[in-house]
Amino acid sequence: MQKRAFLLALHLALWGAPATADNAVPTSPDLFDRYSSAAQELVNEGLSYIGVRYRFGGTSPETGLDCSGMVQAVFRNALGLNLPRTAHEMARQGDKVGRQELKPGDLVFFNTMRRAFSHVGIYIGDGQFVHAPSSGGGVRVEDMSAQYWTKRFNGARRLVDETTPVITHSNGH
Incomplete structure (x- = not known):
């Protein structure tokens, strides 16, 4: 129950509209255009993994996720997009975006292992991102x-834009 309350509060802060149990996109046309809908699907999907345990090499919410496994799962489940397996490979996708130009749904990359693009997360807005950080932890917002x-x-990097289609899906994790 605490997780649901946290997600609702975060959703309200970021999107200004209530989250629904099935992650449906609010229908108010002045709040969301197609880009925002795709971005919202990514954010909702990413937030739904909060608390999933970290597992090096993990690609499944059921058994654990590493950072790139989480991003892969989010993009696949939210938008039907298949991304490369590693953060370094993901860093070659889409369009470069400056830190001041970040929008929800953008991939953010960090040097956490003394090499560029060794960690990836998904920007969710308001200076925050969701990611699978390290052993012993779980997916969280930072x-x-x-x-x-x-x-x-x-x-x-930006992989979604105003032309990215939003698929309907049932969230089975």
């Missing part, structure tokens, strides 16, 4: 302005 992340930020 503030990009925290010193740890600011020092390690490598860049961002």
Whole structure:
């Protein structure tokens, strides 16, 4: 129940509209255009993994996820897009985006292993991102302005735009 309350509060802060149990996109046309709908699907899907345990090499919410496994699952389940397996390969996809130009749904990359693009998360708005951080932890939301992340930020990529179709799906995890 606490997880649901947290997700609802976060959703309200980011989107200004109530989240629904099935992650449906609010229908108010002045709130969301097609880009925003695709981005909202990514954010909703990413937030639905909060608490899923970290597992190195993990690609399934049921058995655990690593950072790129989480991003792969989110994009596949929310939009039907298949991304490469590693953060480094993902960093070659889409369009480069500056830190000041970030929009929800953008991929954010960090140097966490003494090499560029060794960690990836999904920007959810308001300076925050969702990711699968490390062994012993689980998927969570973090503030990009925290010193740890600011020092390690490598860049961002945009994979969704106003032409990205939104698929309907049932969230089975």
